Amino acid sequence: MTDTPAMSPTETYRANLAERRLTFQSCRACGQTWMPARSECPNCLSPEFEWCEAGGRATIVSWVVFHVAFDPRYEDRLPYNVALVDLEEGARMVTNIIDLPDGEDVIGRTVTLEFEHDLERELPRFRLAD
Template sequence: MSKTVEAPASTPAETHRAALDDRRLTYQRCRSCEQAWLPAREECPKCWSSDWVWEEASGKAEVVSWVVYHTAFDKRFAGHLPYNVAVVQLAEGPRMVTNLIDLSEGEDVIGQAVTLAFEEEFDRPLPRFKLRGP
């Protein structure tokens, strides 16, 4: 179950980043239609309402899709090759783009349960996910 989070007066992106800096993954939920979403934005992507609240994710998710990159399209990632990019669906509903950690090469993970794990990169804690045990 998620909990509502009080947000400081700033942009949604800044509020979301501040929570990540505290190693908390937050998302927004519309008070009008109950839609939950990431990334942070000013209005609901479903009904366009600006009446929403912040909630904190439980850290549980499922892998929807993923790909392994063998070419770095940004030179900052050249030292990470090969690396994966995944779409996970949080237990609370929103989907997010992230990376999966501690995977075996060639492992198929679509539909598998994952849990939130922060890793430091570019001097910031970034939300990543790892496979949950059986």
């Protein structure tokens, strides 16, 4: 896994995404897992963490569909969704759901990881598993 002392946690996360690997951090002191990348545990503030690779399955916690673009880069994508998912390993992240069904409540559904090349980088997105 890409991780060098000269790289910040954000740089390490993005380098791993470039390799099409979704990674998260895990605290060596308390076991907390988290995203987005940061220099210390959000639970106990320990700077001792390790990088872990996600297995690729998650559960949808919440989602919303935007009908107004708050960033001009997304105007041609309207409407688009933003979702909050819990990885099986415990970390929570913000993402998009590929082919989200119109009008269907998907909270609690299982999703699987897919990478899409977008905005000039590899981005982790998810698709409904069933």
